[in-house]
Amino acid sequence: MNAETANGSYLEVANLVKYFGDDRAVDGISFGVPQGKFLTLLGPSGCGKTTTLMCIAGLHKPDAGDIRIGSNAVASVSRGEFMPPEKRDIGMVFQSYAIWPHMTVSQNVAYPLEIRKLDRSEIDDRVREAIRLVGLEDMAEKGATQLSGGQQQRAALARAIVSHPCLLLFDEPLSNLDLKLRERMRVELKRIQHEVGITSIYVTHDQAEALVMSDDIIVMSKGRIEQTGGPHAIYARPTNRYVSNFIGIANLLEGRVTRAGGDRGEIEVAQGESRLLAPCLLAEGLAEGDAAVLSVRPENIEAVKSKPSGPAVEGEVVQTVFLGNWLDCRVRWGEFEWKVQAHPREGLRTGDKVYVCLDPDHTLAVRP
Ligand SMILES: Nc1ncnc2c1ncn2[C@@H]1O[C@H](COP(=O)(O)OP(=O)(O)O)[C@@H](O)[C@H]1O
Ligand SMILES: [Mg+2]
CATH class of the missing domain: 3.40.50.300 (P-loop containing nucleotide triphosphate hydrolases)
Known part of the structure; x- marks a missing residue:
């Protein structure tokens, strides 16, 4: 056998x-x-x-x-x-x-x-x-x-x-x-x-x-x-919202694919007047114009005080929890709260205005 x-x-x-x-x-x-x-x-x-x-x-x-x-x-x-x-x-x-x-x-x-x-x-x-x-x-x-x-x-x-x-x-x-x-x-x-x-x-x-x-x-x-x-x-590389959400922790925001070519592209998400165009990795099957979900893990984004050159949105730190080797932060952007795993060295405090920066190699557009 x-x-x-x-x-x-x-x-x-x-x-x-x-x-x-x-x-x-x-x-x-x-x-x-x-x-x-x-x-x-x-x-x-x-x-x-x-x-x-x-x-x-x-x-x-x-x-x-x-x-x-x-x-x-x-x-x-x-x-x-x-x-x-x-x-x-x-x-x-x-x-x-x-x-x-x-x-x-x-x-x-x-x-x-x-x-x-x-x-x-x-x-x-x-x-x-x-x-x-x-x-x-x-x-x-x-x-x-x-x-x-x-x-x-x-x-x-x-x-x-x-x-x-x-x-x-x-x-x-x-x-x-x-x-x-x-x-x-x-x-x-x-x-x-x-x-x-x-x-x-x-x-x-x-x-x-x-x-x-x-x-x-x-x-x-x-x-x-x-x-x-x-x-x-x-x-x-979760391919849909369900898997992103079930495995580990992810920031999930509904949006639309604005550019697609091979496994890379760009996703647009918005909160009120504020818009983010994020270069990203695309899940298989997603094409330009498709509804998609931006998915990014807290350890793969940064919150910084000075304006970065890459894709970022401006928000406000609403909560910080010190966990020794990292700082568990919540950054409010419109109605959305980003979960960010920040380095204690950044010295972030509640009330700080920060930029949440996304890394194109760790930002995903997944199927809804
Ligand atoms: N012997 C059974 N008789 C009737 N319904 C069952 C029986 N075993 C499982 N189910 C139903 O089938 C579905 C899947 O159950 P199960 O395979 O035990 O799920 P899991 O192991 O993932 O928790 C559930 O809705 C459960 O209620
Ligand atoms: Mg079982």
Whole structure:
């Protein structure tokens, strides 16, 4: 089951649709994951992430579309094919720890191999290896209830990888942990996935988690895909307002494209009489005259006291919050407040008249 097919994807989902009654939970999505890569489905609660994962696992039957894992068509609605979940060779880790309290860590991890009736010595070797990978050697003979939340998730992961599945599915596995532990586990989990090299699909509503862990991210909303790309591209080059707004912090202003050529152009935005013509990077598909949204991150604009030569608007500092290495500023321009991450050295104070300057390489025009 290790075949990678012509288009390079190990897992391929094509035009997947899943209804619950009249509610279209998954509304025709397509994506692929290359062998060994880590793909994250990112989006707010209810956007269809878990449903997509369940269709891949075989725990839901799709209403339309195809799913292929390696060289196996595991679901094809048009051809009436459906492979039951136990045949799909998939490991899963969920939000709830789902390990058995009456067993030790080793017994928990060994369980999937025991039901397959492997040799004792092979079971022992594999269990030891899985427990080592997740860093639970010292806890192997402890009862599962003696583990902390983070350790329980490690045990659940060991149990998911012990049978060497072809695919790992994660559904918000860190969301029950406190922030500190969550941050540590992100890096750990990614390290383990990289070491075992199993193609993985990870579901989360937490953008930081997605940015830290993924090779690729799919941003979803209402059962559809908004954008697909690597963490850097998703953060630096969102293509529409939804993604700009969902990932990180952005200043978003409605306007119009006034010049377009290749991936560069100019966007006009206005507040009352004040107009800004900002040279920018254009999202794919935007043409001159199109309605668009100016999108720029607080760390990519400056507020300065003397008039700059480049594109800028004049505003008034209405709030400053000192955060050590930067100053979180709000600059009012008409009805709009720019969020600016200023250097404390600028010495900005509430009431100052400043110019908000935009950098053409970090100013985006995105689809509304
Ligand atoms: N078993 C189910 N029965 C009915 N509706 C469901 C079921 N599972 C999910 N839904 C609905 O499908 C939509 C997508 O849900 P889900 O895939 O769980 O979203 P997410 O994992 O992104 O939070 C939601 O509107 C949800 O209420
Ligand atoms: Mg979910």
